[in-house]
Amino acid sequence: MLGPPGGGKGTQAKILSERLGIPQISTGDILREAVREGTELGKIAKKYMDEGKLVPDDIIVGIIKERLSQPDAKNGFILDGFPRTVAQAEAFDDMLKGIGESLKAVIFIDVPKEELVRRLTGRRTCSGCGRMYHVEFSPPKEEGVCDHCGKPLYQRDDDKEETIVKRLETYEAQTLPLVDYYKKKGFLVEIEGVGSIEDINRKIREAIGV
Numbered sequence: 594m595l596g597p598p599g600g601g602k603g604t605q606a607k608i609l610s611e612r613l614g615i616p617q618i619s620t621g622d623i624l625r626e627a628v629r630e631g632t633e634l635g636k637i638a639k640k641y642m643d644e645g646k647l648v649p650d651d652i653i654v655g656i657i658k659e660r661l662s663q664p665d666a667k668n669g670f671i672l673d674g675f676p677r678t679v680a681q682a683e684a685f686d687d688m689l690k691g692i693g694e695s696l697k698a699v700i701f702i703d704v705p706k707e708e709l710v711r712r713l714t715g716r717r718t719c720s721g722c723g724r725m726y727h728v729e730f731s732p733p734k735e736e737g738v739c740d741h742c743g744k745p746l747y748q749r750d751d752d753k754e755e756t757i758v759k760r761l762e763t764y765e766a767q768t769l770p771l772v773d774y775y776k777k778k779g780f781l782v783e784i785e786g787v788g789s790i791e792d793i794n795r796k797i798r799e800a801i802g803v
């Protein structure tokens with residue numbers, strides 16, 4: 594899943610993951626867990642995340658290599674938030690070659706910038722299962738509590754306004770070039786990411802035939 598922060602990658606990846614029975618692999622979720630647990634990785638990653646910058650490529654590529662070697666990734670996976678730079682995409686190409694696999698599709702969810710800021714500032718994330726809500730557009734049944742697992746919702750540090758601007762700049766400078774990268778390779782499936790979660794999901798499933 595490729596797209597801007599707040600574009601709906603995580604939401605759509607979760608739905609597809611449940612439908613297809615393959616894991617959603619989110620580098621953002623892996624990093625946030627490391628930060629929560631206070632591991633070495635978490636300490637390093639936090640500095641970049643808090644500034645709306647990307648964590649260095651070698652760290653991220655190492656995380657993905659390890660994660661893809663787990664048994665649950667054997668029958669496929671949905672990547673959410675990786676790759677985010679051309680260098681990561683190239684490393685990922687090599688990884689796939691190494692295991693004799695290939696990409697099925699790169700789903701690029703495009704959303705106008707003004708909409709992203711509205712979505713990100715109102716976003717609340719579940720501290721248990723990582724599901725996302727929005728205070729206005731998709732609130733939980735009980736305020737501050739996840740409908741799915743009952744754990745408290747919180748606002749990610751990097752969903753505060755000052756960091757959002759920086760994250761969007763980082764996205765445009767470092768991640769947007771991947772649109773051309775995958776277009777040239779013939780993998781890009783472009784989805785307009787405005788509308789209801791269900792409509793966007795339907796568009797994605799139609800486009801990739803699942």
Ligand code: AMP
Nearest residue numbers: 620621641642646647648653674675677
């Ligand atoms: P996300 O949850 O995907 O929005 O990611 C949150 C933050 O984690 C990003 O703003 C980056 O600081 C870091 N991050 C997540 N995925 C990557 C990646 N593939 N490369 C570099 N940094 C990443």
